[in-house]
Structure formats: structure tokens, C-alpha cells
Amino acid sequence: MADLGVNVAGVQFNNPLIAASGTFGFGREYSEFYPLSTLGGISCKGITLQERLGNPPPRIAETPSGILNAVGLQNPGVDHFIAEDLPWLRQQNTVVISNIAGNTPEEYCQMAEKLSDTDVDMIEMNISCPNVKSGGVQFGTSCESVGAITKAVRRCCKKPLIVKLSPNVTDIASIAKSAEAEGADAVSMINTLTGMRIDINTGRPIIHNNTGGMSGPAVFPVAVRMVWQVAQAINIPIIGMGGISTWQDAVEMLIAGAAALQIGTVLFSDPYAPIKINKGIAEFLDKKGLQSVAELTGTINPW
Amino acid sequence: MADLGVNVAGVQFNNPLIAASGTFGFGREYSEFYPLSTLGGISCKGITLQERLGNPPPRIAETPSGILNAVGLQNPGVDHFIAEDLPWLRQQNTVVISNIAGNTPEEYCQMAEKLSDTDVDMIEMNISCPNVKSGGVQFGTSCESVGAITKAVRRCCKKPLIVKLSPNVTDIASIAKSAEAEGADAVSMINTLTGMRIDINTGRPIIHNNTGGMSGPAVFPVAVRMVWQVAQAINIPIIGMGGISTWQDAVEMLIAGAAALQIGTVLFSDPYAPIKINKGIAEFLDKKGLQSVAELTGTINPW
Amino acid sequence: MCYTIKQINNFMGERVATIMKYDVELSRLIKKEEIAQGIFDFTVKCPSLAKKAQAGQFAHLAVPGKTLRRPISICDAVGDSLRLVFQVRGQGTEKLAQAKVGDDIDVLAPLGHGFTIPPRGTVAFIGGGIGVPPMLYSGKQAEKAIAILGFRDKAGVILAKDFEEACSQVIVTTDDGSFGLHGFVTDALRTVIDKVDLVCACGPTPMLKAVAAMAREHNTPCQVSMEERMGCGVGACLVCACKTKKDNKEGYSHVCKNGPVFNAEEVVW
Amino acid sequence: MCYTIKQINNFMGERVATIMKYDVELSRLIKKEEIAQGIFDFTVKCPSLAKKAQAGQFAHLAVPGKTLRRPISICDAVGDSLRLVFQVRGQGTEKLAQAKVGDDIDVLAPLGHGFTIPPRGTVAFIGGGIGVPPMLYSGKQAEKAIAILGFRDKAGVILAKDFEEACSQVIVTTDDGSFGLHGFVTDALRTVIDKVDLVCACGPTPMLKAVAAMAREHNTPCQVSMEERMGCGVGACLVCACKTKKDNKEGYSHVCKNGPVFNAEEVVW
Ligand SMILES: Cc1cc2nc3c(=O)[nH]c(=O)nc-3n(C[C@H](O)[C@H](O)[C@H](O)COP(=O)(O)OP(=O)(O)OC[C@H]3O[C@@H](n4cnc5c(N)ncnc54)[C@H](O)[C@@H]3O)c2cc1C
Ligand SMILES: Cc1cc2nc3c(=O)[nH]c(=O)nc-3n(C[C@H](O)[C@H](O)[C@H](O)COP(=O)(O)OP(=O)(O)OC[C@H]3O[C@@H](n4cnc5c(N)ncnc54)[C@H](O)[C@@H]3O)c2cc1C
Numbered sequence A, B: 001m002a003d004l005g006v007n008v009a010g011v012q013f014n015n016p017l018i019a020a021s022g023t024f025g026f027g028r029e030y031s032e033f034y035p036l037s038t039l040g041g042i043s044c045k046g047i048t049l050q051e052r053l054g055n056p057p058p059r060i061a062e063t064p065s066g067i068l069n070a071v072g073l074q075n076p077g078v079d080h081f082i083a084e085d086l087p088w089l090r091q092q093n094t095v096v097i098s099n100i101a102g103n104t105p106e107e108y109c110q111m112a113e114k115l116s117d118t119d120v121d122m123i124e125m126n127i128s129c130p131n132v133k134s135g136g137v138q139f140g141t142s143c144e145s146v147g148a149i150t151k152a153v154r155r156c157c158k159k160p161l162i163v164k165l166s167p168n169v170t171d172i173a174s175i176a177k178s179a180e181a182e183g184a185d186a187v188s189m190i191n192t193l194t195g196m197r198i199d200i201n202t203g204r205p206i207i208h209n210n211t212g213g214m215s216g217p218a219v220f221p222v223a224v225r226m227v228w229q230v231a232q233a234i235n236i237p238i239i240g241m242g243g244i245s246t247w248q249d250a251v252e253m254l255i256a257g258a259a260a261l262q263i264g265t266v267l268f269s270d271p272y273a274p275i276k277i278n279k280g281i282a283e284f285l286d287k288k289g290l291q292s293v294a295e296l297t298g299t300i301n302p303w
Numbered sequence C, D: 001m002c003y004t005i006k007q008i009n010n011f012m013g014e015r016v017a018t019i020m021k022y023d024v025e026l027s028r029l030i031k032k033e034e035i036a037q038g039i040f041d042f043t044v045k046c047p048s049l050a051k052k053a054q055a056g057q058f059a060h061l062a063v064p065g066k067t068l069r070r071p072i073s074i075c076d077a078v079g080d081s082l083r084l085v086f087q088v089r090g091q092g093t094e095k096l097a098q099a100k101v102g103d104d105i106d107v108l109a110p111l112g113h114g115f116t117i118p119p120r121g122t123v124a125f126i127g128g129g130i131g132v133p134p135m136l137y138s139g140k141q142a143e144k145a146i147a148i149l150g151f152r153d154k155a156g157v158i159l160a161k162d163f164e165e166a167c168s169q170v171i172v173t174t175d176d177g178s179f180g181l182h183g184f185v186t187d188a189l190r191t192v193i194d195k196v197d198l199v200c201a202c203g204p205t206p207m208l209k210a211v212a213a214m215a216r217e218h219n220t221p222c223q224v225s226m227e228e229r230m231g232c233g234v235g236a237c238l239v240c241a242c243k244t245k246k247d248n249k250e251g252y253s254h255v256c257k258n259g260p261v262f263n264a265e266e267v268v269w
């Protein structure tokens, strides 16, 4: 049988499926469904230097084949994460990725420093959260700012550094290049696509933040396109995500160029999705006579 | 009963529903379903200075709640349109919008000049077609280029000029402002969101052009968000589109800030959608005690 | 350590109630009735879930074609079945209502923190409108239960007979007086509050607020079941925020995990 | 001129076959059979559409939950019903196959340009695999019809009896020889081509290409039914492009309107 293991920036994952940041908390809830070692890794809820309360509700809305969310980075702060969540997570036999967001480059650096002294496996720098006024998205939309912040954080970060890219940009490949040039070890993409729904009876946006981030199957074609574009532009690995909900989607994203995957919204429909998707990938590899996931990555044959 | 008529840049429409460019050809086919006066207007298939054959097939793929297309602007050229299609269209008792795309600003101007001497009602400048190498999208992604081309075409265009905006950009509001500043009479938005699907068995993109433009319900929340952002930035009217498939969607888009609407992909699911949507809008207006569509436009009440 | 298909299958097979706290069960719809205009009473067979269900908890139902599940309170748990009563509000509940007897519904349950009902004493169970159903199973847990059920009008009255069987006393109110007492549930509560040890309530927020205020006035403990739009339903995604105050610090609790039932004193209205 | 609700309703009521060329009809599924593994034979009642159907045209079927309709050839038109035979290929046809007798299917038909069958003469109707069904109604239109039906193996053979009734001669071939002639449809065509005045074919592109080449060799006119992914189905969106040559100029024709049936000579293979 094919080996589902993947290696991203020197970190070995049991399988290519990583829980997407913000959809999986710090793992405790889903560990009541199955052992977390079922997943290749967990990208934890985005944390900030200080505790954040997040946005007022409503924080979620449904859209055709997708959802909008605007949680606003509710989290207990980096220190609490290190003290309370990380030790427990470490025991779950899965890769632990800490997802961080800051108001300033200095905050990102402070967090990266703190986390560098812990045993998290990787740091995922969220410079693309669309749901907070100063939650990083301003860093994520130009090559200059992405380059600058990557450079700054790279210097104080002793862990493999993943830069998480926003899809709300004109040219994602150039942005990925800037991250690579300044020392990112991998990129993860895509974060949510900014969207909005309005209650026609009240005229009120359904989400209190007015706009929210779209995820789920609806965004999948955009994610695949962007992963393909970025795969042609950079040499560091891509962690692909955005709307993956079946094993076929997972395979498609790998073919487009992803070395590993994150899945988020599908967990809300089906908490067991990771098990089914991993099973499907393994069977597909076997059917195709491939030995590993890496043999599938980037095998797209464009016209 | 409420009046469904709307006025966009001085042009009066019987109702706010306009067939979206490229989904309705030059109207002949759908006129076999119902009189075209059922629609407020028709935005014709995008035309170019010379005839274009378009892309090789496949040109379409399905996605969750949406589709991708890459027709590649197959069209008979502006002269043929003026000679063969326009006279027939003129008899259909509906507003006729000519949608144009060019390889160079000069081509846009030449077409605008030719059309200015005809009795088309409006010209919609497509600077956002993602499916041809030089089909305008390069003009549509920066403020400078949108400003420059709008300025150039404005000078040679004697008809009300609509600039059609691409959603594949970081900051659509600034781009809309540039169009307004250089004399656009209205903007229409959104064109398709670039996406991709891959056949996992062959590794081939499903669409021959590799990427295609996503439309249909999946993109609706992105369209609503962008219309809202642009409505706050400009004072010229917005023709809203992108995934409208029910009367509720239509009302939502109007509330977000659209003065009129285009509908495209929904016609493929239900050719009679315009009739149903108009009926729904009229009933909604009556229920809310509104006299006209204009009274609904932009009535969003953000948090 | 690699992940084999055997392991995967094992995981899927092993996810039984005794090992894991959360569980999803494909549950056969065995009874369906429209008990009032647009209000459906479903009985679904899901042995492993039903036996764990507690009063005030909810089920998170998958809806074909929808990305998000729909949270519906557990109205009753009898033997190996759950009873779920819901109102058609939007597209999801409309689709759910189309399920036919014999269809399988994907149920994630029982979720959340329910009512905490003391073994002894008199409890008032107050339901307003579609907040009535969860009070039925709850009412059964109390030594002495007084049910106060508020509806807009006679046509909206549901489950009155079930409550008659389950509770020592049932007061039905209607806003327009077309059935039972003319008035609001608070009018009825006022008449009995002196003899109750605890108030449990579910319904529209203004009602909950009024009930909580009255309970507070009378120094009676009060638990309220809150509603918020949900994603995961288990406490991971943090979307179902409800403003609460603990140790004098305001913050957001989560309806799906910390709730849906909160001590009324905690809720920041 | 404004658009009133009365007018709107009128439009919806008036869209009858006699006024408009294109029509959609909610069509009751009155018969359903799985005639081979994964191949379904549907009979849908749609009087106004059935009476307009011509050989080689197709129906565009709405699939619940899908944005795009699915094109399925008209296999037969009898009285007020259409017969549609399709194979489950992906999500849409899988969903279609779940329809139950009594369900209503939203059918847009009859679409496209079908076979042009002369009133006199012998016509060979060649179907390959799931290209077989449309040849049935077509075969019925010819004075003398020779049907050549190719399948992978015996298990895949469909509609043989229907063709026996409708055509003067039926030759079935299978790739593996498990039923009928061992070989391809072209092997069978070679044996009869000298006596036919026209060849009509539907099936996989390589088969069509081979059939067209053989017809050409024998100076026999040939019409082929092409497939392409579709949007509107009526010729407006231009997605269903098929490369054709007219007056020595290459360009894209559209399968839904100019086709699905083309003169083989026009097609650029
Ligand atoms: C803990 C809990 C228990 C509930 N118990 C019941 C019950 O027993 N019976 C009953 O009829 N209803 C109950 N509700 C409300 C019920 O969940 C909503 O009416 C339902 O989700 C609406 O879905 P829809 O598809 O009809 O509406 P849509 O508007 O199509 O739904 C769109 C999205 O918004 C969410 N949403 C819309 N309204 C609500 C709401 N009031 N509360 C939470 N989410 C909402 C939906 O879940 C969905 O995610 C409960 C809600 C919660 C939070
Ligand atoms: C004119 C015409 C007549 C046809 N007649 C028949 C028939 O009588 N019986 C039959 O079984 N099949 C027929 N087909 C093929 C049938 O349309 C496809 O098998 C079907 O659309 C596949 O849909 P799906 O949901 O199973 O596949 P999916 O892969 O889920 O479909 C995704 C999209 O691709 C399109 N697509 C996929 N494969 C094809 C294909 N081969 N041709 C056209 N579009 C495709 C689908 O329509 C849909 O838009 C015909 C096709 C055409 C163009």
C-alpha cells in the first residue's frame, strides 16, 4: 500500500491532511471523535500576542456550497497557548503547527520568538485574516509588505516558517515569490475569500463584521487555480487548502501542486471527513501504482 | 404595483434585469423562449474588432454551485454585429448594450467609434475577460491602466459608457474610482473569478484554456461584497451581477448598492429565471411598500 | 507511524459511544408529523445517541446539499429514539422537512451543555414558540415540573398533550387569548414563581430576558437556553458566540459547548 | 412600457409549443428501468415536447443541486412521451438515476439539429456503446434501416430487441465476441456499406472518425452525432464548440445548435 506520509520543509507528517487553522480549535473537541493522530497535523486556531475576545455574533453565514465567517481571531493569547494547549497537543502524536497573527511586525516577531522556544513543529504566519481590522491582512496584499514581514519574522523564528497567503489579491504568484525570497520555508493557501450576505428583510449584513471570509466547496476552483499558479512560481512546498471536501478534491489539489493539504469547513459537514479523504487518497495512489503522495504532487499536465 | 423600471446613466430600462454578456449571445436563441422585452436589456456577447474563433473545447466545467468557462471571446467581429445583429435586436423592445473587448486601447476606441454611430443604447467595456491572452484583463487589474483606458475610450465614445470590472483584484473600490474619475457613466461588476478544475484521472485541466472564469451562485457572496465596497466609493451607478439566481439574490444585490442587475449562469439552469426574478422583485417591493427599484438600491444597513 | 487503510477502517468501526464522546449516527426517520403549520415532529432511531441524550442538549442535523448542519434541540429521548421538533424557517429546515419516513438522517448528537435539574424540588419549564419542544424532555427530569408554554395563537399550540402527561402542571398562554391564558409566559410565571426552586427557559431572546429578570427579582435561580448560528457544533470553530460574564469579566462563551443552556446570571443581554 | 405581474404570468402561461420554439416541461417519470449495469431507461411524459421531437435531437435535463443541465439524446418519442437512455458517468447522471417513478424531471427539449433522413433508401444506423440509444428513433424514420450496434461485451448490450422491432436488419458486435459479431462496428459496416445510401452514427469520437473514413472511401454520405460539454444547450453561450470546416474555412460550430448531428465531411477531426 502507498505511503501517505509527506515531508514539508523537513517536517514529517503521517499523512497529508492537516486540520485548517480556526476550524479545529486546539484539537480537544475533535479528539472526542477520533484520535488526533488520524490527522497528519493540526494548524491551531490563530493566536495573537494578547488574548482577543473576537467579533460580536453573528459570526457565520451560509452561502451556496460555502460559508462566510468572521470570528475575529478570538483566542486566549500566545502565552496561554504555550502553557495550556501545547503540552496536551504534544501528546496527540500529530504535527503541531502554531498559527499566528499580529497587529505589527514586532508582534509577529515576539510570538515567533516565544514559540521558537517551545516544541511546536512549525509556525504558520497568517498575514491574510480578513476579519479583523488589524489582523494581518494589510501585510498580505502587497509583495513589499509580504517580503518585509517574512524577512522580519524569519530572523526571529527558529522553526520552519509557513506563510499563509490571501486569495484576495491580483497576483498571488508574485506574493508567494516575495515570501520565498525572504526565507519562508513553505506557503499555505488559500485563506478565505472576502464575501458578504445581507438579510433582505432587515437590510443588515448577516455577519456582524459586515463582511466575512468565504470557505468551503464554492472556493475550491479558485484555490486550485492559485495553487497551480504559485507552484509554477516558487520552489518551496505549498500546503493547499480551500474547499477540499472529498478525496477527489484532495487528489486534485495535490495534482495542482500541493505537497500537503489543510481541510477546514468540511469538518463542519462531516467530522469524519479526514478519515474518508485519507482512505480515498490511499486507494487512488494504489490504483495509479504510485508509492507516495509526493509522486502525485504537481503532476498536472496542462494543455 | 411597484414600477420595475430603472434608469442607468440616462438610459431607461423596463426592469432591472439585463442578460449578462456572453451568456445570451445576441438574443436570438432566448427569443425562442419569450419575447426579449421580458428583459430590461441585453448585454450582447463580447465583440472584438476582428472576428475571433475562440478557444478550443472543452470550454466549460462544473464546480460546486457554479461553472467555469473559457470561451475565449468567440465572436463575428464588430462590423458583423452592427450589420447583422443590431438591426434585429433593435426591434426587440429592450435596451441593447454592446460589450466590447480589445487587444489595445486603440482597438477599444475604434470599436467605440463604430458603435457610437449606431443605435446601440450603451457600451460596456470589458476590461476583465480572463480567458484570452490579450482580451483586456491586463487593462482591468490596476488603477492606472483602468484610468487610462477609460479616459481614451471616453473620448471616442458618444454612448453612455459602462466599465466592467474584474473581481480578480486586491482593491476593486480603487479601480472603480479610477473608472469614475476618467468619465465612466456606470460600472458593471463582477466579471468571472478565475478558477481551475483538473480531471484527476488524466491530470489535465478540464478546460482547454487551463483556467476559466467562475460564475454562478458560488461567487454571489463575493459579488455582493464588492458591489457594497464599490457603492461606498463611487457615485455613478453600479450594474450588479455574479451568481444571481433567485429573486432574493436580486433583492440582496440591489440592497448592496446595485442600480440594475445582470444575470447569466442562472439562464443555463432555468431559461425562465428572468420572469421569476422580476416577479419576485415586484412582489417584494409591494410587500415593503416601495414604489420603485431605485428605492431599494443601496438601502443596506451595515453594522 | 503511518496510517493504513486497516487503521482507517478500524477508526470508522470503533467510533462507538463507549469510546468517543461525540458521535454521528445515520438515523432512520421512523415517524413524521406536521403538528402545526410548518412545524414538524420527527422521531429518529439512533440508539447510541439516544441513550446519552440529556435535557437541553441538541442534535446537529446534516441537510443534503447544505454545507452547514442545523441545530435542533432534543425534544425527547425515548428508548432508542430521539424526538426532534422543528419549524421550517429557511432553506435548510425546508429541505429537512421533505425527508420521508424511512429516510436516513445524519445526526451529530447529543451536543452541548443542557439544563442542570436538581433531583428534588419544583421547577418551572418555560417555553416560548419553537422554544417549547426542548422543555418536554427537560420537564421529565424534575421531581415536580410546572410547564408554562407560550404561543402566538391557538393555531401555533404544539405538544400540549405531551406536557400534560409529563408535568404536574401545565399552563398554556397565547398572545391573543385564543387558547389558554391571554398573555405572556411571564404573566403565568408570576402566578407560580413563589413555589418554584428553579426556572428553566427556552424561547426568543426578549422572552428569556424578561423571564430572567423576573427570576432574579424573586431570587430564583434561572437557566436559559440560547440560540446562535453554528458551524462545528462542538466548540472548535468559535462562531456561536454568546456574550457572558464570568468573575466579572465579559467575554464570549460558545452556545454549542458552554451552552446552549447558561445560568441566566452569566448572560450579558 | 412597464412589466406587470399580469404580463409575467401571461408569459409563463403562454409558453406553449405552438408559440415558442424552445420549451421546458416538468415531465413525470412514468417508467424507469436499469437495462444494463449503470444504464437507465427513462420514459418521461411531456406531451408538448414529445410531439416536436426529431431523430437525433436531445433533451437537456435539470439535475437537482447542479448548476448545469445534462444533455441526453432522445432515444425514442412515442405518443406523449420521450424515452431517454443514459449511463451514470459522474455526479449529475448519478443523481438523475436516483429519480423515482412519479417524480417530475425538468426537461428542456427537443434541442439541436438531428439526423436528416431521406424518405427513400437504405440507411445504416451505427451506434457505439451509449451512442446506441439515439439510433432507435432515428432508425424508425428510414424506409429501410440497418442497425449496427457495437458494445464492449455481452453485459453491455442494450436495446437489441427494440432495434429488432424497428429496423429491417440488426447487427450487434462486441469487442470481445461475447455476443453477436466479434469485432468493431466498422467490421460490420464494411459488410453492408455497398447497399446503403446514407450512414448515420453516434458513439465515441474514434469510432465516428473510423466510420466517417469508411463512408468517405465508399463515397457514401455520412452524418455523425458529436458530443461536447454544454452550458445553455440552445446556442447562446458558445461553450459547446466543435471544430468544423465550411467553405474551406475552419471555425467552431456549436454542438447544441448546429449539431449534435453534423455532416461528417464538415467535422475537423
Ligand atoms: C441550540 C439550538 C437549538 C435549536 N433548537 C431548535 C428546535 O428545537 N426547533 C427549531 O425549530 N429550531 C431550533 N433552533 C433554531 C434552528 O437551528 C434554526 O431555525 C435553523 O437552523 C434555521 O435553518 P434554516 O435552514 O431554516 O434557515 P436558513 O436561514 O436557511 O439558515 C442559514 C444558516 O443560519 C443558521 N440559522 C438561521 N436561523 C438560526 C437560528 N435561529 N438559530 C441558529 N442558527 C440559525 C442556520 O443553521 C444556517 O446555518 C435551535 C437553534 C439552536 C442554536
Ligand atoms: C448531444 C449529447 C447527447 C448525449 N446523449 C447521451 C445519451 O443519450 N446517453 C448518455 O448516457 N449520455 C449522453 N451524452 C453524454 C452525457 O451528456 C454525459 O455523460 C453527462 O453529461 C455526464 O454528466 P455527469 O453528471 O454524469 O458527469 P460529470 O463529470 O459530473 O459532469 C460534469 C459536467 O461535464 C459534462 N460532461 C461530462 N461528460 C460529458 C460528455 N461525455 N458529453 C457532454 N458533457 C459531458 C456534464 O454535462 C456536466 O456539465 C450526450 C451528450 C451530448 C453532448
Ligand SMILES: Cc1cc2nc3c(=O)[nH]c(=O)nc-3n(C[C@H](O)[C@H](O)[C@H](O)COP(=O)(O)O)c2cc1C
Residues within 6 Å of the ligand: A020, A021, A022, A023, A045, A046, A047, A069, A071, A073, A099, A126, A129, A164, A190, A191, A192, A214, A215, A216, A217, A219, A241, A242, A243, A244, A262, A263, A264, A265, A266, C231, C237, C239
Ligand atoms: C471558522 C473559521 C475560522 C478560521 N480562522 C482562521 C484563523 O484563525 N487563522 C487562519 O489562518 N485561518 C483561519 N481560517 C481559514 C482556514 O484556515 C482556511 O484557510 C479556509 O477556511 C479555507 O479552507 P476550507 O475551505 O477547507 O475551510 C478560518 C476558517 C474558518 C471557517
Ligand SMILES: Cc1cc2nc3c(=O)[nH]c(=O)nc-3n(C[C@H](O)[C@H](O)[C@H](O)COP(=O)(O)O)c2cc1C
Residues within 6 Å of the ligand: B020, B021, B022, B023, B045, B046, B047, B069, B071, B073, B099, B126, B129, B164, B190, B191, B192, B214, B215, B216, B217, B219, B241, B242, B243, B244, B262, B263, B264, B265, B266, D231, D237, D239
Ligand atoms: C459562458 C460565458 C461567457 C461569458 N462571456 C463574456 C463576455 O464575452 N464578455 C463579458 O464581459 N463577460 C462575459 N461573461 C461573464 C458574464 O457576463 C458575467 O459577468 C458572469 O458570468 C457573472 O454573472 P453570472 O454568475 O450571473 O453568470 C461570460 C460568462 C459566461 C458564463
Ligand code: FES
Residues within 6 Å of the ligand: C229, C230, C231, C232, C233, C234, C235, C236, C237, C238, C239, C240, C254, C255, C256, C257
Ligand atoms: S459552532 Fe463551532 S464553536 Fe460553536
Ligand code: FES
Residues within 6 Å of the ligand: D229, D230, D231, D232, D233, D234, D235, D236, D237, D238, D239, D240, D254, D255, D256, D257
Ligand atoms: S451549450 Fe450554449 S452554445 Fe451550445
